Amino acid sequence: MTTHTGAETGADREDRPGPAAAFAEGPRGVPLLGNLPEFGKNPLAFFERLRERGDLVRWRFGPGPALFIAHPDHIGELLTGMEDTFDHPDLGIAVRTLLGNGVVVAKGRDWRRKRSLVQPSVRPKQVRSYAATMAECAVALADRWSDGHRIDVKKEMTALTQLIAVRTIFGVDTAIDAEAIGRAMDVAQQEIGAEFSGLGAVLPDWVPTPGRARIKRAVAVIDAEVSRVVARHRDGGEDRPDLLSRLLTARDETGAHLSDREIRDETVTLYVGGHETTSSTLVWAWYLLSRNERARRALTEELDRVLADHEPGHDDYASLPYAQAVVKETLRLYPTIWLLTGVAREGATLGGTPVPAGTRVWSSQWATHRDPRWYADAEEFRPERWLADGEGGTAEEIPEYAWYPFGGGPRVCLGTRFALVEAVLVLAVLSRRYDLDLTAGEILPVPGLTLQPDREVTATVRKRG
Incomplete structure (x- = not known):
């Protein structure tokens, strides 16, 4: 079993149980819909109940056969076997309406071509060049806050990551109607979740529903804004270091550029991925830090010690292990992408057990990230579990694919x-200057395209001494 460094207390991890080889049976479903009604009520709790039944659990997603996998070894087999042993599934009409046939949705040769064109734009060298923009945008937000100010945390983090995405994707001089896109993205999030966990999951694409109509209207708003800024970008006629410039000049192995439709799909995919997932992660991080004073003190102590009198940049990233641990632990407890699936090809196996062709295999970051076999006190927010020995952690090991908020393997x-x-x-x-005291009370996650809070997240800004 491949491992990566983390920190756990409890039983010696050399005694970890291996993955179960036999299929366990999931809850009895209903005709035609299978387990879809129970899944739709609360997908996160449903996957946790399946995890308790075993490492390989059969269930039914509508009329089709499904298999839930909980063990990191099986998850690794699924993810590393995508495009080979397992096929990338159809993600549904709601996701396709938003992302088109971008790199997240595309399959086979088309996916390989698009990945080769998009990947150079987000390599470490390019990310380094974007880091200054990330910090500058955050500093501008910090300058607008004041002690005692009441804020809507989700709105503030969304606006911030939108600004970063706009500047890194489209270039610093491009304006965008962030509020309109933000409202449209909220609708898209909600409708993707409803489509995926409701009757829409088993309805043919051609069946009209109110939810499908709403997401089409929302995507029309997004498309109009993206088309406007892409056109403005093309008219600029100058070399820029942003992602869109790299996409517009990229050529595949035949020398062909991306088409206008492909530019739209990849731009929207990068925009959604570039701000929606990070804004969600930051909201959950503030929520967890507000409820854990010990972790908040440890974070600010590191920031004061490492950064002293300068704002952070890319070169400081490696020197902030506790800040990294806060983000990793947030992604463990509230993974923005909360499930991944694949479809078994002929001859597919998991743990040596044959999986019938056509079976849809499901894994859930939410369920595996909270499995007490891999994490002591699995429901607790403990960033220290990610620190190496000598940095306040105990250098224990967590299996690879027991933490996979960004997926794994070729995709x-x-x-x-x-x-x-x-x-x-x-x-x-932001934490160098302020603490955020969130309104008391538990906030629950709502699964859509990402995990979103179930209500408004408000906080009081407290300036640090």
Whole structure:
């Protein structure tokens, strides 16, 4: 079993149980819909109940056969076997309406071509060049806050990450109607979640529903804004270091550029991935820090010690292990992408057990990230579990694919490095100056395209001494 460093207390991890080889049976479903009604009520709780039944659990998503996998070894087999042993599934009409046939949705040769064109835009060298923009935008937000100010945390983090995405994707001189896109994205989030966990999951694409109509209207708003800024960008006629410039000049192995439709799909995909996931992560990070004074003190102590009198930049990222641990632990407890699936091809196996062709295999970051077999006190927010010995951690090991908020294998999220650097730098800039005291009370996650809070998240800004 491949491992990566983390920190856990409890049983010696050499005694970890291996993955179960036999299929366990899931809850009895209903005709035609299978387990869809129970799944739709609360997908996160449903996957946790399946995890308690075993490592390989059969259930039914509508009329089709489904298999839930809980063990990191099986998850690794699924993710590393995508495009080979397992097919990338159809993500549904709601996701396709938003993302088109971008790199997240595309399959086979088309996916390989698009990945080769998009990947150079988010390599570490490019992320380094974007880091200054991330910090500058966060500093501008910090300058607008004041002691005692009441804020809507989600709105503030969304606006911040939108600004970063706009500047890194479209270039610093491009204006965008962030509020209109923000409202449209909220609708898209809600409708993707409703479509995925409701009757829409088993309805043919051609069946009209009110939810499908709403997401089409929302995507029309997004498309109009993106088309406007892409056109403005083309008219600029100058070399720029942003992502869109790289996409417009990229050529595949035949020398062909991306078409206008492909530019739209990849731009929207990068925009959604570049701000939606990070803004959600930051909201959950502030929520967890507000409820854990010990972790908040440890974070600010590191920031004061490492940064002293300067704002953080890319070169500081490696020197902020606790800030990185806060982000990793946030992504463990509230993974923005909360499930991944694949479809078994002929001859597919998991743990040596044959999986019938056509079976849809499901894994859930939410369920695996909270499995007490891999994490002591799995429901607790403990950033220290990610620190190496000598940094306040105990250097114990967590299996690979027991933490996989960005997926893994050939279809791992291209923006992983971008998202981690952005979240750490934003958290560092704002936490150096302020604490956020969130309104008391538990906030529950609502699964859509990402995990969103179930209500408004408000906080009082407290200036640090």
